[in-house]
Amino acid sequence: MSLPFLPGNSFKDPTRTKYHVSQSLGFKNGYALASRPLRAVGGDPLLVNQLTDDALDELANTQPTLTYGNSTKPAPVEFVPAHVAFDKKVLRFDAYFKQTVHESPNEHYRLRDVRVFYYLEDDSISVVEPMVENSGIPQGKLIKRQRIPCDELGRLWHWKDLNLGIDVTFYGKDFMESEGIELSAAEAMPTDPYTQTRHLPTYSYTTPSTYDKLKQFIEMDRHVLHFFCVWDDRDSMFGEMKPYILHYYLVDDTVEIREIHEPNDGRDPYPVLLCRQRLPKDRSCLPANFPAGVMEVSENEVKEWLSPIDLGIGKTINIMGRRFLLYDCDGFTKEFYRVNFNVTNFTPIQVQQLPPQAVEQPLPPYNGFGSLEDSKQSCLSLIPQPPKKDFIKMLENDGKVLRFAAVMDSPRAEDEHRKFIISYYLSDDTMAIFEPPQRNAGILGGKFLERMRVLKHRFTLTDADEYVLKYMEAHADQFPTATIQSLQKKHGKLPPSN
Template sequence: MSSETGPGLPFLPGYAFRDPTKTAFHRSQTLGYKNGFAFSRLPTVGVGGERLYANQLSQAELDELSNQRPALTYGPPRRAPPSGFVPAHVAFDKKILRFDAYFQEDVPLSGEERYRVRQVVIYYFLEDDSMYVIEPAVKNSGLPQGKHIRRHRVPKNEQGDHYHWKDLNRGISITMYGRTYRIVDCDRFTQVFLESQGIELNPPEKMISDPYTELRRMPEHTYVTPSDFDQLKQFLTYDKQVLRFYATWDDTKSMFGENRSYIIHYYLADGTVEVREVYKPNDGRDPFPVMIRRQRLPKAFVDKKKTFPSCVLEISDQEVLEWYTAKDFAVGKPTTLLGRTFFIYDCDEFTRSFYRDKFGITDFQPVEIKQKPLEKLPQVIPPYNGFGILEDSLQNCFSLFPKPPQKDVIKMLENDHKVLRYQVALESPNPEDRKRRFILSYFLSNDMISIYEPPVRNSGIIGGKYLAKTRVAKPGSTPDKATYYEPSDFTIGSTIEVFGHRFVVTDADEHVLNYMESHAESFPAATLQSLRDHFRSRQVAKETASSDIPMLGSSNQELDALIVQAQEELKLHKHLNNKNIQEAFLQCDKDGSGILDKPTFLALCNSLSVPTDAIPLNKLIDLCSCGEDKINYHDFLRAFPLGSPPRSGRPRPAIKF
C-alpha cells in the first residue's frame, strides 16, 4: 500500500489520497565516494525520511531491474552503458609529491667532525604509491652520493603496511630501512594537493647544513705570532736539571683503593712532567714504574666545547690555554694532573734551592703523611645448617679453600683403640621402648659416641647400628660455643640427650672403672664414686648367687684346656661374630647374675648359630654347668674373645654387665 493512501483503503486507480501532514518529499542520498571514486549505494530511508521495510531489493537486483524493459511491447531490452572508469595510473600520471629532508649520521673515527648532516629529496609517485630518495651531489665531498632508495613501495612497519601520502607532512620524521629522515619542506604542487585532500600542513622548517662542509667552504685563516722566547737557550741553560717532588694520591674512595706514593719530576729544559710510582717490597703490584710518561701537561683548555672533539690523538697549542710550569708545584698543596689529584708533601734539596733562587720561597716544611688504618669489619659467622661436623663446616667461613680442622694428634695416638662402653636404656613414654637396651661406646681418641642396639629375637625391632660415630653436643649449647659430652658426664643413672632422644645410663664395662681409677685426677669424684658403688653392689649380688648355687666343675687347668680346644674348633666357623654373641648373652641376662637357664642358653646359642654339637663346645657347656639346668655363661664366653689385647700388655677385660 502506498504511503499516500489511507491504511484501510485499497490501492486502486482513482483512489489515491495525499497525506496533508507530510511536508518532506526529498529522497535519500544513493551516491558516495570511496578512495577517490564515486559509487552507488542503497538508500537508508524512504522519501521524506520515511521508514523502509525489511523486504527490499539488493543493489544488484535494482541494477538488473533498471536495465530491463518490457519485451512484449518494445522488443528485447537494452542494457545501459557502463559508467566511465579512470585508473590511477591515468588519473595521477606524472603527478609527483616532492619533499626536502635530511638525515644525520655519526662519524666515530675522525678528529675533525663528530657527526655529518646529509640533505636528500624524497619523491612520492601518486600513480602507484611508490617512493624514491636521492641525495644531490656535493662537489668534492668524497662521499658516495646519488640514489639512496630506489623507486618502490616502502614498508612502513612489520605488519606489511606501506607508506602512503597521508603519512607525509612537513616537520615530521619518518624511518625508512633503519634511517630516520627529517622532512622540512615541500614544493607548491605538493602543498596544494595535500591541502585539497584535507590534510593540514605543518609550518616549514629551516634546512640544516653540514658544519664540516661549511667549514671547508669558508676556511678560517688563523695567524700565530711567533714567540720571542728562545727555547734553545732554555734547553742549554736547564739541561739535565729536574725538580723532584714527593706526592701521594688518595684513592681510598674507590673500590679496593688505597693511598699510594708517587714521585713527580718536572724537567726544566722543556717544561715536561713525569709521574713515577713508588713500589714497596711484597706490595703485590706489577712493577710499572711510569704512571704518566714525560710530556707537557695542560692546565687549562680553550673554551671550545661545542666544536672540539671529545677524543683526539694529540693536544696542540691551539686547544690549550695554559700549560703546567714550575710555579704550579708547591709543597703542602694539591695538584691535579690529568684528572688525578696529587698532594705534594716534600721535595729534594735541588728543588728547594731552585725555588729559593728563582721565586724567593723559603718555606719548605714537609708535611707528615698519616696512613689511615684500615677499618676491620667484624666477621659474621652464619648459623650452623646441620650438615657435617660443626668444626668442619666452620672452615668454609674462614677460607675460600677450606682446610680440615686441626686434630690433637697426641691425644689420638695415646688413646687409640681405647673405648668406654656403657649400657643405656631409652627413656620413652612407650612401654615397649623402655625395655630396649643399647650399648653406648665413647671413643677417647676423638671424643665421639656411637650407639648400638643388640638384636633381640621376636621383639619386633630390627636392632643394629643406632647412631654412627659422631660428637654429641650437650643440651643448651650453641654453634658458637658448643660443649660436647665427656666421660665425666656418664654416671650411673644420669640422662644423656642425643639429638632429641633421652637415654639413661644403667650399666658400664669394668674397663670404664679401671680406666677412671688409673686417671682419677682427670675425672670428678662423683663420677668415679657412682661407678664404684654400682660395681660393688653387683659384686655382692654375684657372690650371693654363687654361694646359693654351688658350681660343679673341674679345675681351672681343665677349663683353660677346653677353652683352647673350643677356640680351635670355632676357627672353622668364620661366620660367627664374637661381639654380637657376647652382647646377646649380656642382653639376655636381665639381672646381671651371670647365670642363665640351660634351655634359654641353648636356644640363644641356636639363634646365634653357635655349633653346640661340636665335642669341645659340648664338653665346655657341661663344665660350665652349675646346679640343675643352670649354666655360668661367663666361662663359656671366654671361648669368644673380642680381639687382641691392648698395647699396654694387660689383657682386655671381658664385658660384664
C-alpha cells in the first residue's frame, strides 16, 4: 500500500531523471505523421493509450453511454499541427500601390506593381516588387516575411480578411473557395502615365545609306593592300631615308605602318610606327572655331578619309606630318588596282641609296718596332692584338718548300761569283738563304740568313728545282706564264709549239 499524499509523506524519487513531454509527431520515409504519446512526464506509461485506434473505435461504437440505448460516436479526429498541414502552402496576390512623385515635372505619381505572399503555415506576409530594367528606383523585397498588424487594436492580418478588389489582386482561388469565401471579380491594374510615355515609339526620318558595312565585311575580310614606302627625312639634321611597310585594310578602311629593321641599324625594336586606324586626308582642314590646342581631331571634324584611290606607286602621302613615298607593292595589290581602277603600270621606283664609298686609310710607314704585322695591328685597333696566324694555310702547305738557285746582285767584284740557295717555305712565307762553300773563294760558306720573314734582298734567280716547276704548273693562275715557260725551258720540258 502507498502512503497518503500528505505533507511529510511525499519524497523525491532519486531514480527518476526524465521530466520531458513525449513527442506527438513522428517522421516516416520523410513524411510527418501524428503519433500518440505512450509515456507521461517522467517516463511513466500511459495506460489509457495502451489500446489501439481500432479497439477504441470499436468500444466507442458498441458500449452504451446513454440511458435510452446505445449511441454511436464518430471516430476521433487525428490532431495535425498547422505547421504540418500548411507546410509550403503559400497564397500569392498581385497588387499595386500608388507612389507620389515630387521631384520630376514629367509625372505626378507612379504605379508600382508588387507581389503579396501569404504563408498559411504561420500567417506571415511578405511583399516583393519585381525588378524592372532601368527603372531608377530600388526594387526587390519591400517587406520581409512577418506577421503584419491589421489595426490599432493589435489584430493581425488573416487570410479571411483578404479578397480581390480591395487592397490586392488575388489569383489563387482554390483555398479561399474551400473555406466558403467568394472572391470578387479581378480588376486590371491601371496604366502608369509616366511609364506609358517611356514606351512611346520614336520616329526616325534619317535616309538609309546605300553603303553596306556587312557586305564590305563579308567581301573584304582579310584583304589587305601591301605597299612598300620610305620616309625621306634627309632635309632635317641627321635625317635619313627609312623604309616602311604600309597596310591598308579593306574591311574597315584603316591604315597601319610597320617598320623594317635591319641588323645593327641602331634603332629601337618597335614593330609599328602607326597603329591601325582611319587616317584623314588633310588634318589641317578644320573649322576656324575648332579649339585645336585643347581637343583632338575626331570623326566629326574630318571631311574626307584616306581611301584606296589615294594610294599608288609613285604617290606621296602625308601622314601625321611625315611624307611617305610609295615605291612598290605586292601581287595582290597590283591585281586589286588592275581590276577596280584599271591601273596597268606597276613599275617600281628605285629608292635604294648607293652605299657610301669607303675612305681609303693608308697605313703609316713602318716605325722599326717589332715586325710588320705587329706594326699593322697597332693601326687597326686602340688595343693592339697579336697577329693571327693562318692555320689552314699552315696545315695545307706544311712541308712544302720552293728552292731556287741565285746569285747576289752586288756592285762589288768579289760578290760576282758567289752562289746561294734560297728556300721559300709556303706554310708561313718565311725564307732561308744558304751559301755553299767554295774552294779558294776567300769567303766562308754556310748559313747566310736564318729562316725568317724578310723584306727584299737583291738576288738574281738563276735556277729552280723540279718541285718548283710542278708547283707553278699546278697553280698556274698565281704565276706569270713567262716565268713558267722559262722554267720549263730550263728543265727541257717546254711543250711543242703548234
